[in-house]
Amino acid sequence: MDDDFELSKVTSDLVYDSLQDSRKVKDFKILTKSKFLNGLQCPKLLWTRCSDPLYIPPPAVSLQRVFDIGHEVGILARKRFPGGAHVQEEDFGKNLQETKSLLADPNPKPIYEAGIKAGRLYARADILVPSSTIGGAWDVVEVKCGTDCKEVYLQDIAFQRYCYEQAGIRIDRCYMMYINNQYVKRGAIDPEQFFSLLDVTEEIIPFVEDTPALIDGFLKIIDMPACPNISIREHCGQPYECQMKPLCWQFLPKFNVVELSRGKAKGFDLLDQGIMRLKDIPSGFKLTDKQQIQVACAISGDPHIDISAIAGFLGMVNYPVCHMDFETIFEAIPRFDGTRPYQQIPFQFSVHIQESPGAVPAHFEFLHKGADDPRPALAKALKACLSLDGTILAWNKGFEEGRIKELAVAYPEYAEWSADVLALTEDLIVPFRSFHYYHPDQHGSASLKKVLPAFIGKGYAGMTIADGGQATTEYIRVTYRKDVDSVDRAQVYADLKAYCGLDTSAMVEILERLRALSNLGDKP
Ligand code: SF4
Structure with missing residues (x-):
């Protein structure tokens, strides 16, 4: 996820x-x-x-x-x-x-x-x-x-x-x-x-x-007759995410200083000095290595590619590669016995398995449609499809690893399998979070939603369900509410499959492209 x-x-x-x-x-x-x-x-x-x-x-x-x-x-x-x-x-x-x-x-x-x-x-x-x-x-x-x-x-x-x-x-x-x-x-x-x-x-x-x-x-x-003039700063997201952000922040140009990776405070200081664009940051201004890459990419318009670092990452990836993604619900008042408030409960997964570089991937998916606890059926289906011979890839793997560990705690019969899965899991976000590859259109982010369009040229635009929050909300609505008609429910389930499936098919394409960039091509 x-x-x-x-x-x-x-x-x-x-x-x-x-x-x-x-x-x-x-x-x-x-x-x-x-x-x-x-x-x-x-x-x-x-x-x-x-x-x-x-x-x-x-x-x-x-x-x-x-x-x-x-x-x-x-x-x-x-x-x-x-x-x-x-x-x-x-x-x-x-x-x-x-x-x-x-x-x-x-x-x-x-x-x-x-x-x-x-x-x-x-x-x-x-x-x-x-x-x-x-x-x-x-x-x-x-x-x-x-x-x-x-x-x-x-x-x-x-x-x-x-x-x-x-x-x-x-x-x-x-x-x-x-x-x-x-x-x-x-x-x-x-x-x-x-x-x-x-x-x-x-x-x-x-x-x-x-x-x-x-x-x-x-x-x-x-009682003031006119709106006070307040600059955007950290307070726009603290302690609450301000609903006015889309309006107050819209003056920012493309490739602006607030996009600096892990550099919001720095970005606001630059804004205070009247510097809005990354390319206008003075040469002596202190930036981290990643921020320097961002600025250089904003100026050139070209991506930054560290071939040897990418090759180093790919050296840890063994075939068959299983690309894995979960969708979850989390609720204040737990719905299922044995769960805690706000616990992430996986209800869906998508797995694309690529046997060798360049091979057409096989797709496996699971979506629980009952109102009962989805985890037993999900764990069974996941165990049946995941290969434990090669590498399992997730995007931002801490999330998927957390769910695998929780499955093992809830269902001890999966403890051994879970340990094997965790031992094989690598994180496809690493080359992007580490700036081994950075495209200016990522705007400082390594999220899959930003990397996919920048790196592959595809995106989530036009999808009815286009983010994890919407997936959670819609799943809860059609699965647990009684006043939802069957056509609506079927459509949401189809949209959920399309969304989760795109996450892992995107990962397949990203891995292939990384291999091409690092000159590994189709070599096994
Ligand atoms: S986004 Fe909200 S917090 Fe930030 S300046 Fe605008 S109104 Fe204030």
Whole structure:
């Protein structure tokens, strides 16, 4: 599997909150929790979300899955504090009204999605729980889809505490409830074990102290008549991948300095100096060897080819060569017994086997179509087709190796086979990641999606499923949802086969071309 798709659990929390906010809080001048976090990331993002929200590109289709994850985790979290009242979520006014009357109930119980407005501030805690130690006070429980405690979560909870207190509600303890990534599903999910509950009351104190000044500054930004001028920098991807990136970054020319391999900070410094193109970097500027290759290629327009290094890599590749690729699902709430939250579960593989250089490869593929655990059938099919005589190639092999190791842990009968597979596996990304070969059209990346068009002249354009994230989303949709018709399902399965098959057929072509470049030609 070669793609840049890694569902950011932090991003998923913000996207979920933003979508919730935008559906419910129609007064764009109100500072909600997600806007507060926008403000922490970038004033331009905050202003645009409040004053020109339609300018922000809509979230990618695959982010619907992020919303689904947040929704499912939220429902499970309520079971950790059962017996509560779920406040009307869709209607902002009713949400506030219902919360108010529940807070005044002489027999208080947990409140889910309790909305509070204090002046221009709006907070909506995932769960408010009556304090067990102070009568009339409440504990705030903030639920996160992530698997650890991040600073941005503390700022988020601090904002909520401040808002509630501004509204006259007494807050006792504050908790962050996140997913315990060591939890292993055995039967029904146990919310007590699935979530880690962390008392962060003390940790958020400095953040609460900073909150009024931050709010003051953010409200001023919201009220500005024009968008603040903010330069692109690392903050565009931290702590969240900003939805505005396609717009803010579009001024960058082709072969720009931000493409420098492992050199984002360097690239931003160059931009600050008014240098946008790789070819305009001054000759004395300190660059790594790989970055120097990038610059030289941008200037010449030609690829860089280190024939002896390529030959050295090819010397480790023995025929028959099995080109192997997996597609996986990973879900916050594990679906199958014996699996953990966010564990990568392979549901599909493609293997192209080339017996000798230049030979027409044989293709083997597997796609699990049932709603049960795909791993037993996948392991059996993979073992049946993989040759253990030559070399097994993967692209960015750590991912495939990880799945093979997990199969051996889950099914010990595959332990010996798994060790053999791992011993034979090499990584076809190496010549590209090491810059033995570099084409300017790779734009500093060694991902298969970038290498294939640059090196072979083919690509994924026009494919219905064109990246790993989409493959995961679509597979989950058609395999586990009951409201999908059979035509839709069949089409998605065909698209998945085409996508995964292209990954390994591309690897065959790339290996052949590397051999040609290194003058090995068709010699065995
Ligand atoms: S892309 Fe960067 S500069 Fe643009 S709004 Fe987002 S964080 Fe701000």
